[in-house]
Amino acid sequence: MSAIIEISGLTKQYGSFTALDHLDLTIEEGAVFGFIGPNGAGKTTTMRILTTLLKPSEGEAKIGGYSVMTHPNEVRRMIGYMPDFFGVYDDMKVWEYLDFFAACYDIPETVRKGMIGDLLDLVDLGSKHDEMVESLSRGMKQRLCLARTLAHDPKVLILDEPASGLDPRARIEMRELLRELQNMGKTIFFSSHILSEVADICTDIGIMEAGKLVAYGDIEQMRQQLQVSRLIQVRMLGDTVPLKDLLMTHEKVDAITDGREIELTPDIVRFDFTGDDEELSQLLLSLIEKKIQIISFSEEVGDLEDVFMQATQGVIN
Amino acid sequence: MWNFFQKVRSNPIYLREQGRWGEPNQYFATLMRYLPLIIIVVLGVSIFCGSYQLTQLLGIGEAGGILFLLLCLPNIVIQVLTWIGIVLAPALTAPSVVEEMDRGSWDILRLTPMSTIEIIVSKFFGSLSRLRIWRALMVLSVLYAVVVGLGTTALGSAASLITGSASGLTQTTGWQTVGVAVLTTASTILRPWLEIGFAGLIGLTLSLWTNSARAALIGSYAVIMVYRMIINTIVWTLVVVLFIEYEFEAMAFGAGAFSLNIVYFISGGLLFWLLRRRALAIDNGELLHDFAD
Ligand SMILES: Nc1ncnc2c1ncn2[C@@H]1O[C@H](COP(=O)(O)OP(=O)(O)OP(=O)(O)O)[C@@H](O)[C@H]1O
Ligand SMILES: [Mg+2]
Numbered sequence: 225m226s227a228i229i230e231i232s233g234l235t236k237q238y239g240s241f242t243a244l245d246h247l248d249l250t251i252e253e254g255a256v257f258g259f260i261g262p263n264g265a266g267k268t269t270t271m272r273i274l275t276t277l278l279k280p281s282e283g284e285a286k287i288g289g290y291s292v293m294t295h296p297n298e299v300r301r302m303i304g305y306m307p308d309f310f311g312v313y314d315d316m317k318v319w320e321y322l323d324f325f326a327a328c329y330d331i332p333e334t335v336r337k338g339m340i341g342d343l344l345d346l347v348d349l350g351s352k353h354d355e356m357v358e359s360l361s362r363g364m365k366q367r368l369c370l371a372r373t374l375a376h377d378p379k380v381l382i383l384d385e386p387a388s389g390l391d392p393r394a395r396i397e398m399r400e401l402l403r404e405l406q407n408m409g410k411t412i413f414f415s416s417h418i419l420s421e422v423a424d425i426c427t428d429i430g431i432m433e434a435g436k437l438v439a440y441g442d443i444e445q446m447r448q449q450l451q452v453s454r455l456i457q458v459r460m461l462g463d464t465v466p467l468k469d470l471l472m473t474h475e476k477v478d479a480i481t482d483g484r485e486i487e488l489t490p491d492i493v494r495f496d497f498t499g500d501d502e503e504l505s506q507l508l509l510s511l512i513e514k515k516i517q518i519i520s521f522s523e524e525v526g527d528l529e530d531v532f533m534q535a536t537q538g539v540i541n
Numbered sequence: 542m543w544n545f546f547q548k549v550r551s552n553p554i555y556l557r558e559q560g561r562w563g564e565p566n567q568y569f570a571t572l573m574r575y576l577p578l579i580i581i582v583v584l585g586v587s588i589f590c591g592s593y594q595l596t597q598l599l600g601i602g603e604a605g606g607i608l609f610l611l612l613c614l615p616n617i618v619i620q621v622l623t624w625i626g627i628v629l630a631p632a633l634t635a636p637s638v639v640e641e642m643d644r645g646s647w648d649i650l651r652l653t654p655m656s657t658i659e660i661i662v663s664k665f666f667g668s669l670s671r672l673r674i675w676r677a678l679m680v681l682s683v684l685y686a687v688v689v690g691l692g693t694t695a696l697g698s699a700a701s702l703i704t705g706s707a708s709g710l711t712q713t714t715g716w717q718t719v720g721v722a723v724l725t726t727a728s729t730i731l732r733p734w735l736e737i738g739f740a741g742l743i744g745l746t747l748s749l750w751t752n753s754a755r756a757a758l759i760g761s762y763a764v765i766m767v768y769r770m771i772i773n774t775i776v777w778t779l780v781v782v783l784f785i786e787y788e789f790e791a792m793a794f795g796a797g798a799f800s801l802n803i804v805y806f807i808s809g810g811l812l813f814w815l816l817r818r819r820a821l822a823i824d825n826g827e828l829l830h831d832f833a834d
Binding site: 272275276277278279296300301309311312313316320321324325328330372 | 553554556557562563564565567641644645646647648649650651652653654655824825826827
C-alpha cells in the first residue's frame with residue numbers, strides 16, 4: 225500500500241477568515257476515508273483544493289504523486305468528483321447525461337454505448353436508461369451523478385456528502401455502492417456530517433472542526449484518542465444480578481444500568497466500557513464461562529455520536 | 542484557424558449548446574416561441590426607418606421612397622436578420638456559463654480535460670450556431686455588398702462628371718470613388734457579423750461576471766443598447782466633423798460605416814481578452830467560488 229493522497233500544511237484563507245488551518249493528512253491507496261465534520265468545518269474547501277478547483281493559500285496537496293498546484297491536468301485525470309449539490313442536467317435523458325460527459329473525456333462514441341449500460345447497471349439505474357433526468361428521485365440523481373464520476377475510470381473518488389438528503393433506504397443503497405467501488409479498487413474520499421453513518425464502511429476517519437483535523441484513524445484508534453467509552457448492551461435469560469455483580473468487578477466497566485431504569489425491558493443491562501476490542505471479547509468470554517445466559521451482547525451505535533460530539537465540542541464552545 | 546474551428550465544432554460542449562443532448566437553454570427556447578412577433582416588429586421598424594431615411598437623404602417624395610425601398614429589399618432583410626441576431630444572441634450566450642454555475646455542473650465541466658477558455662469558446666460558437674440566420678446572412682450580405690459597391694462607383698463617377706448633383710457628392714475624384722466603394726462593400730459584408738457577434742460576446746462576458754442567468758440576460762440587453770447608442774453617436778459625429786469640415790463628403794458615408802466596424806472589432810477583441818483573463822483565473826483556482834453558493 226502506498227499513499228495516494230498526501231496533504232501537508234494545507235491552508236485556505238477567505239480574506240482574514242481561515243477556513244482551513246495547516247491540515248496534514250495522508251490516505252493510502254484503496255482506503256475508504258470518511259471526512260466528518262459539522263457545517264463550516266472546511267470539508268468542501270479541502271475537497272475543492274484536492275480537485276484543483278480552488279487554490280490553497282499555503283501548503284501542498286498531492287494526488288498520486290502529482291501536485292494539485294503544478295500538475296492539475298494529471299490530477300484531474302485521476303479523480304472523479306461529486307460536488308455537494310450534484311449538478312445534473314434536467315433537460316437530458318439519463319443515458320444522454322452520461323454520454324455527454326463521457327464525450328467530454330474524449331471517450332469514443334463506439335465505446336460509450338456499452339460503457340453507459342455498464343455504469344447504469346452498476347448504480348442500479350439500468351431500467352431508467354431512457355427516462356428524463358428530471359423525473360428521477362433525489363437518490364437516483366445522486367447515483368447517476370456517481371456513475372458520471374466513474375466515466376473516465378478514475379482511481380480516486382472525491383465525493384462531497386454523497387448521502388446527504390437521502391432516506392434510510394437510499395442511504396443504505398449508497399453505502400452498498402461505495403463498498404462495491406472499494407472492491408473495484410477505487411480510493412474513496414468522502415464527507416459526511418454523521419459519523420455513525422460512515423463508520424462501518426470506512427477504513428479511516430478524519431474529524432474536522434473549524435479548519436483543523438481533531439481526530440484521525442480507524443474507529444478503534446479514534447476511541448482511544450478521544451478516550452470515549454463505548455456503550456454495551458446485554459440481554460440475558462434469568463436474573464440479572466449475577467451479571468451485574470460480575471461486571472462490577474471489571475475495572476474497565478462503568479455506569480452499570482438496569483434496563484428498567486432507562487425504560488427498557490428488565491432483562492437488559494447496559495454499561496460503559498473503556499477497553500478495546502480484545503478486552504471486550506475477553507469480558508464476554510469470561511461471562512459465558514461463568515454460565516451467564518446471554519442472548520445478545522452488542523455495542524450501541526448511537527454511541528458513535530458521542531465520539532463526534534466529544535471530538536468537536538471543545539472548539540465550538 | 543481552420544483547424545481550430547474544426548476542433549471546436551467537434552467539441553462536446555459545442556454540440557451540447559447546439560442541442561445534441563437535451564435542450565440546454567430555456568431562455569432561448571422561450572424567445573424562439575416569440576420569434577414571429579420579433580420578426581414582425583423588427584421588419585416594421587426597419588421598413589419605417591429605411592424608407593424615412595431614404596426619402597430624407599435623397600430629398601424625394603413618398604413614392605420615390607417606396608421605390609428605393611424595393612431596391613433596398615436585400616438590405617432590409619439583412620437588417621432584420623441582424624436585429625434578430627442581436628436580440629437572440631445574448632439569450633443564447635448570457636445563460637450559458639452562469640446557468641452551469643447555478644446548477645453546480647460548472648465544477649464538473651472544469652474537471653474534464655478541457656481548459657476553461659476552450660469551454661467558453663465552444664459555448665460561444667455552439668450556442669450562436671443555433672441561430673439559423675448565418676447562411677442567409679452570408680448570401681444576402683455578399684450580394685448586397687456587390688450591389689452597393691457597384692452602385693457607389695457608378696454614382697460617384699456620375700457625380701464627378703455632373704457637378705452639383707442631387708446626391709451632393711460634389712468633390713469626388715477617381716480614387717475617392719474607389720475608396721468609398723471598397724469601404725462600403727467591406728462594411729456591408731462585415732457589419733451584421735460583427736454586430737451579432739458583439740452582442741453574443743457581451744452576453745458571454747456577463748455570464749462570467751453575474752450570478753444569475755436573468756441578470757446576465759437583462760444586463761446584456763442594457764449594455765448593448767447603451768453601447769450602440771454611444772458608439773453610433775460618437776462615430777457619426779466624428780465623421781461629420783472630420784469629413785464634412787475637410788470637404789471629403791464623398792468619403793463620409795463609407796468611412797462612417799467602416800469605422801463602426803473597426804470599433805466593434807476592437808471592443809470585441811477587448812471583451813475576448815477580458816474573458817481569457819477570467820478563464821485563466823478560473824483555471825488557476827483563483828476565483829474564490831463559483832457564484833452558486
Ligand atoms: N467563497 C467563500 N468566501 C468566504 N468564506 C467562505 C467561502 N467558502 C467557504 N467559506 C467559509 O469557509 C468555511 C468552511 O466552508 P466549507 O464549505 O469548506 O465547510 P463544510 O465543512 O463543507 O461545511 P458544510 O457541512 O456546510 O458543507 C465556512 O465557514 C464558510 O463560511
Ligand atoms: Mg460542504
